Amino acid sequence: MEIPKFVNNNPGFRKELKRRVEAYFQQTGKKMTGGLPLFTKAAILTTMFVFLFTHLVFFTPGVLVSVLECILLGCVVAGIGFNIMHDGAHGSFSRYGWVNTLAAFSLNVLGGSHFMWNMKHNVIHHAYTNVDGVDDDIDIKPWMRMSESQPKYVIHRYQHIYFWFLYSLLYVLWIFLLDYQKYFKRRIGAMPLKQMSVGDHLIFWGFKLVNVGLYVVLPIYMVGFIPWVIGFSIFSLVAGFVLSIVFQLAHTVEHTHFPVPDAVTNKLQDEWAIHQLKTTANFAPHNKVINWFVGGLNFQVEHHLFPKISHVHYPAISRIIKQTCQEYNVPYIEYPKMRHAVAAHVSFLKQMGRGNKAA
Numbered sequence: 001m002e003i004p005k006f007v008n009n010n011p012g013f014r015k016e017l018k019r020r021v022e023a024y025f026q027q028t029g030k031k032m033t034g035g036l037p038l039f040t041k042a043a044i045l046t047t048m049f050v051f052l053f054t055h056l057v058f059f060t061p062g063v064l065v066s067v068l069e070c071i072l073l074g075c076v077v078a079g080i081g082f083n084i085m086h087d088g089a090h091g092s093f094s095r096y097g098w099v100n101t102l103a104a105f106s107l108n109v110l111g112g113s114h115f116m117w118n119m120k121h122n123v124i125h126h127a128y129t130n131v132d133g134v135d136d137d138i139d140i141k142p143w144m145r146m147s148e149s150q151p152k153y154v155i156h157r158y159q160h161i162y163f164w165f166l167y168s169l170l171y172v173l174w175i176f177l178l179d180y181q182k183y184f185k186r187r188i189g190a191m192p193l194k195q196m197s198v199g200d201h202l203i204f205w206g207f208k209l210v211n212v213g214l215y216v217v218l219p220i221y222m223v224g225f226i227p228w229v230i231g232f233s234i235f236s237l238v239a240g241f242v243l244s245i246v247f248q249l250a251h252t253v254e255h256t257h258f259p260v261p262d263a264v265t266n267k268l269q270d271e272w273a274i275h276q277l278k279t280t281a282n283f284a285p286h287n288k289v290i291n292w293f294v295g296g297l298n299f300q301v302e303h304h305l306f307p308k309i310s311h312v313h314y315p316a317i318s319r320i321i322k323q324t325c326q327e328y329n330v331p332y333i334e335y336p337k338m339r340h341a342v343a344a345h346v347s348f349l350k351q352m353g354r355g356n357k358a359a
Helices: 011-028 035-059 063-089 097-104 114-125 154-168 170-185 198-223 225-249 272-279 288-293 300-305 311-328 338-354
Strands: 281-283 333-335
Touching: 011 272, 011 311, 035 063, 035 198, 035 311, 063 097, 063 114, 063 225, 063 288, 063 311, 114 170, 114 198, 154 225, 154 338, 170 198, 170 225, 198 225, 225 338, 272 300, 281 300, 281 338, 300 311, 333 338
Parallel strands: 281 333
Antiparallel strands: none
């Protein structure tokens, strides 16, 4: 598939949006990066990860405590991904580049590859959100149908039931399969992979070896194979589901769009900012607990429009963006509660499994 292009049919909206958000930071004197609130959160999550991992592997608590700690460890790993890695990868964790790089590399420590993530998420997903054939986030074929343009199989009729299990597999597939597929295929979806330097290759393989030693060999040696299989399964399934559901609620719900490029011009119908607003949704904007844990990714609209701004500022700039959208008659999709977004996602999966989604 040839990579589509955006039209430039409403440049005034994007310029005004940018002007108003920049004015907010000038007037308040705040930095666009995370600052002390984010550093404090990062310290809490990192400490919890080290404690839980150390306690499970080296001190071997009882069965009930171990199960509870494995569940909590899965949530903490997802939290590190949402808050530390994600902001670091977008360059919004700190005003210092090396700190952002260090934060982004937390993904490598947790088993993934920052290089692959940057290409898949920052380059592709943020540019071509919900464009089938380009956005790798909606490519779960043949197991799930996430767009009208994807083929429909009999099994998809039940995807609103079994998606819980498939989403739970994300973490283990990510670290043991998907990164390697991208590495050897040299592409992500329709997009060729950026040329890797010698250092990139060494970092990729070096951390993959470290991860096998840290999360497979060492725990098996310390607690035995069966306890490790059970513990790792619980931890990875929890992490996988939490990571999956948060990102899916932001884009694959009833009211979001899945634009298709024009067959002749290969252009998408909207300019980039409006495309982001039509393909992205917020959820639970007033729930401070959810906002803290998911790193502001419940404000996905703000994140897609201003990925270089740290998530700690999203609640404030959301009011500016919502007002601007109203003035320019541009859609702003938001679900007041998380359960509403989950219901909209399940409904979307039903529509995709049983017929085409009405645009």
